Each structure stands twice: as C-alpha cells, then as structure tokens.
Amino acid sequence: MGSFTIDPAYVEKLIIEMAEHGSDGGTGVSRTVYSPEWVGATRQYAQWCEEAGLETRHDAVGSVWGRLNGSEGGKAFVTGSHIDSQTPGGRYDGILGALAGIVALKALKETYGQPRRTIECVALCEEENSRFPTAQWWGSRAITGRTTSEDPELVRAFSGETIAEAMRDVGLDPARIPEAKRDDIEGFIELHIEQGPILEQAGLPVAIVTGVTGIRHYMITLNGQQNHAGAFPMDMRRDPMAGFAEIALGVIDTAHRWGRPAVTTVGRVKSIPNGIAVVPGTVEFSIDARHPDPAKVEGLYAAHEGLMREVAARRGLELSWEVLNDQPPCMSDPGILAHMKAAAEKHGVPTMTMASGAGHDTQQMARIAKVAMIFVRSKDGRSHTPDEFSSIPDIVEGIKVLTETLYRLAY
C-alpha cells in the first residue's frame, strides 16, 4: 500500500469556499463567533466532514467535530483549530488548521481505511475574542471544562449582548456547556499559519513547534504631578511621561538583548490629560512580555518589573499595575514532536523548529492532552489582516506532516 497524497486543488477549494462565509472585501474575512457568517461556516465544515465520511457533530458550544473511529477504542487524537476570525482577518488564521484536519482525515481514510486509534478533526468555535473581549478560547476552554454554565450571562460583546443570548440565537443552550467537556483526548495537534516572518526569513515552508510562549500582559499606571509645561522647571517635575519613556525603552531593549525568542511590546499608552502644553499627571500603558522557556520566562518578567520599580522610585512616581493575562509556557509533547520530525523527513518537507510567540487553542488543550503544533510560512509574517497569505504548496507541505504524524499515532 502506497502513501497518501494531498490534493492541492482540494485544499485550495476548501480555503476559497470557506472564505466566502464572512467575506469582507477582497481577501478579508470577518467571522465572529455565533454570527450568521459563523453559522454558515460551521454548517459548511460539517458538510465537508460528512462528505469525507466522518462521523459529524456540533458540540454544546458550537464547535464542529469530524470523527474516524478507531478499531481499538481508547482515547482519541484530535487535530484542528478555530473557525472564527478577526474583523477583518484573512483566509488562513485558525480556519486553515480546521480545514487541514478534514484533508488529513479524508486522505488517511481513503488510503488506509479504519485507524487503530480514533482520530478527529475539529473546528473550534472561538479563539480571537473579536466579538466578546473576555471569551477567548471559548471552544477549547469548554472542551477542557473551564467554561462553566455560569459564565455565559456575564460575558458581554463589544456591542453589549451577552454570549448566552448569542448562543441562544444560534440554537445553543448555555446551560448545556458542560457537555462539551472531553476527557478522552490523548493528543491534540494544531496546524496554524506562523503569523511571523521567521520561516520566510529562513526560506522554509513548515516549522515544528516545540512550545507555545508564556505571555504576561501588564496594564501599568504611573502617577506623577500635572504641571504647566512652561512655568514648571525641569528640575522640579515629577513627570510620568519621562518615566514611561524610560521604562518603555528599557523593557524593549531588554527583550532585544535577550534575543530570540524573547519579545516585549508596549502597544497601548494613554497620557492624562493629554494636552500639548501640560506635563501629564498620569500615564497608563501596557507591557506584553513573552518567552516560551519555562526556565526563563519568569526572569524576563522580573527584569521588567525591576526596571519599573527602579525608574518609578528614582523619578518620584507612583507605580501600580494589574496583570490582565498570564499564560504559562506550554511545551509540546516530545513523542509527538519525534513523530513530526520523522514525518517531515519521510515526505521530504524541509522544516525548522521554533516556539510560537502567539497564543493558541493548543495552550488550552494542553490541560487535558499531549499537544504539538505545525506552522506554515506566512507571507511577510502578516496575520490579523486581509493581507495574510500562505501559499498552497506550503500549506500542502504542512498538511503532509500533519497527516503522516496522525498516521504514525493512530494506525
């Protein structure tokens, strides 16, 4: 029996036709969870699962599953990603991994028939928090039992409605969310676009992802003294803008000096009162710091916190912060990684290893299963924009690695 083949035309058809659900001008896609566009996309996904001969179902939060039952039973190996998008995002972020799952399971079934172990593909309902700012990973959290039936009445959309209302609007009962919980998944593999420029810079189509970065988001407030920009001498000021500038420059420089894969970003800043001729009384800003190595990530946070305290004390500023998000690093399973490397070698797919600097559903799934990811090269490293692009040949290479890995795990 020969090896499977992945049909580029089929892959391209799925991508193009799926992008019509939420099509937002040219290559843009706006498909938020529980929107009419999302409903169309999940129906489409389910239809393709059925056409591929998979046992198909929608779970209690609306994620769509396609299943190939194993002859031995036992825990399943799952592959997939999210079906929702940014507003607008592009045709690849998330959905590519969900579609790759159908392509892989279809190829495996057609080539090798029934597997020994159960394999499933999934289109997770929500990852981008592009409609409900606090609902990130709604789909994968439900699978791990971390979205309770109390949550939905508290989770509000940017436009005010609760996620419970949104669920009811699409025929889902928020009280049944706990039914989405799974305790029979052995491994979860997510294929995703890289969203960064590293593969492109390296001239490679595919990366095997050794882990997902640890992320901490700080919202920081620096209070000084608001003063007249002309009448108050420099030597008597307590200027939070000066303190902010020193901290922002310092934390960015720290991540530079640490080198890859450490990153630190100051994305948000607000000066109060924000007048041209007023020394601000307060500056509020964010720090996003990330490192995938559990042994190093706390050191990066500590370096940033130490600098903030030192600068604030020296400049006579009051410093406070809130941690809005704190995800520990998530290491890929060495066994799955070994299968991925062998798979890439067998199919002649040139790869490199890297850590993911972005957060993914994989981090949630790691609470209940072994995990690993596959990245496909992103043009110009771009994502969360209609301009995001990955080529069909690169995507096919990624799907080959995914399919062969599932074969090794399940057959």
Added chain:
Amino acid sequence: MGSFTIDPAYVEKLIIEMAEHGSDGGTGVSRTVYSPEWVGATRQYAQWCEEAGLETRHDAVGSVWGRLNGSEGGKAFVTGSHIDSQTPGGRYDGILGALAGIVALKALKETYGQPRRTIECVALCEEENSRFPTAQWWGSRAITGRTTSEDPELVRAFSGETIAEAMRDVGLDPARIPEAKRDDIEGFIELHIEQGPILEQAGLPVAIVTGVTGIRHYMITLNGQQNHAGAFPMDMRRDPMAGFAEIALGVIDTAHRWGRPAVTTVGRVKSIPNGIAVVPGTVEFSIDARHPDPAKVEGLYAAHEGLMREVAARRGLELSWEVLNDQPPCMSDPGILAHMKAAAEKHGVPTMTMASGAGHDTQQMARIAKVAMIFVRSKDGRSHTPDEFSSIPDIVEGIKVLTETLYRLAY
C-alpha cells in the same frame, strides 16, 4: 506729597467679587469669552473703572478699558491682563492683572491727580482659548491689528458655534473688529501670577520678568510597521513606540541638562492601533519646547529635531512633523525693567528676575509697544485649576511695584 498706598481690603474685595462671575464650585472660576459670565465680569470691570474715576469704554472685541488722560497727550502706557479663564480655572490667572490695573490707576489718581502721560488699564477679552481653540489672544491680537474681520466666521468653538455668532450674541459686530486696533500705546505692563514654583522656592513675593519664553509646539508622527506582538522577533521590528520612547526620553533629558530656563514637555501621545498585543504601526506625539533667550532657543529646537531625525533613521521609522505654534521669545524693555527695579527698591519689595515660561498677552502687545511683566508668587506653582492661589500680601507687593513703575513712566 507722600507716596500712594495700596489698600489690601480693596484688592481682596475686587478679587472675591469678580470670582463670582463664573463661580464654579468653591474657588473655581469658569468664564469663557462672550459667555454670560464673561458679560457679567466685563460689566463689573467697567463699573469699577468708572467708580475709580476712569474714562471707561468697551472696544470692538469686548475688552474693557479705563483711562486717565495725560496732560501732555502722546502715546499711552497700558497695564492689564485677560478676564477670561480656564474651565475651571481659579480666581487669579489673568483677571488679577486686570484688577491690579484698576487698583494702580485709582491709587495714582487719588494720590497724584492727573498724569503727564496717559495711563490706561485693560481687561483683555480672551487669552485662554478655553472656548475657541484657535482664538488665543483674541483681545490683544485685535489691539495689534492681527485679528481681521474675516477670521470670526472661521473660528469655531469646541461646541461648534463660530466666534462671530458668539460676538453678535453679546452685541458686538465682528465687522468692526479692526476698530480695536491701537497705534498709540508706548508701553504695556502685565501683572500676572507666576504659575510656577520658582518664587515660592526662592521665598520671594514678586518677580520682575525679563522676557517671555519662546515656544514651539510640534506634533510628530512616527510610522513603523504594525506587527503581532508575539510572532514578530525583536530584531525584525520597526517599532515606532521604541522610537517614540527614545525621543521622549531624549528631549526631556536635553532640557534637563540645559537647566533653567529651558523646558521641554511631551504631553500628548497616541498609539495606533493601541492594542496590548500589537506592535503599533504609528505613534503620534507632541513636543512643547521653550526657552526665553533668543540666542539659545533655536539651539534647543535644533537639538530636539536632530535627535528625532537620528532616532528615526537608526530605527528605520518614517518621521514627519507639523509645527502648530511658534512664538519667538519676547524680551522685556530695559527701560521699563529699570523703573521696575527702582520701584521695588523704593517700596522695599524683595524681588528676583526671571523669564516667563508661559505665554502671555504681553507677547502680542510687544508687536506694537515696549513691554514688561510682574509676577506674583503662586502657591505650589499651580494654575489652571481652582486650587491656584496667591496671597493678598504678595499681590499687594506686586501692585506696589506696578503702581510705582507707572508713576515713574507717566508722572
């Protein structure tokens, strides 16, 4: 004939009663140009001028003048400041100088009778641009002929109405603005609160102001490349936030190193798109740089501009800026300054000299007259707030210097 005396009770009465026009909670005052509160204040001012025996009139933009005709005729010496306020401001900024004029002229008239040279006090209609953002110095600009009859239909309030409409509402005809122009003023003296902490720090009630600072306002745009905060390595970023931080820290540090009276403020900043997990594509910010020395101010601006260009080039950022405001330094007249120093000495008023770091009507009046200013100590250096405060004893000391200076110029 003995010297004049300044009655503290009269001074206090004028300040307290004037503060009722636009009273805004406790010690706050909100009195924008052409508002009902402003109308009440200008009528009050005119009434007090008349009670002091001054020839009283309202000019074409609503500034109120009290006049003591000189026996010799010729050009006049004028003292005053603005009658409008911030929203809310306090009881002193601007209005104190207008009231000091009444007190001084009244004391001179009562003590010495008719002067040789004409002296006038004035309550200028507008300085704070707290209602019309582009109308700053509406009163003093009209006196110098720099507010034309075309302007009023273009100048809009924060709430949308034109200043022409606002003028008509209070019985002024915008077409007659040119009639406010004066070409018969020899000298203009403005008494004002310091708005800074220098006198308080020095333990002195009054300063003789050698000049008003040169001011330049830049609005700067730094464009880089918007990227994912996790997936884009530090070494490949073109991060305008890093460039902004380096520039802000650098220009503030430059002013520190130059020392008094150089000041530089970064008051306004905007990150686009301002997301926690997004390397910004653009950062917009302001620089307010000031120096009162015509020989040095251009050097300060050049240092800032040089730093901006260097940082932007090194970091691969696109840099552009707009100069929103560019006031050259305004030097006080040496002759008037000499009279002020002699006046302070005669009345035993301890003074220091300083430059004004804030802009004032005096800069406008300098286009048509010799100018100088007197500063009165500000508590905690504060202004543009209901908390601004200057004590009656300090104010009386300042008015003594003003009155004696006018005496020396006009009698």
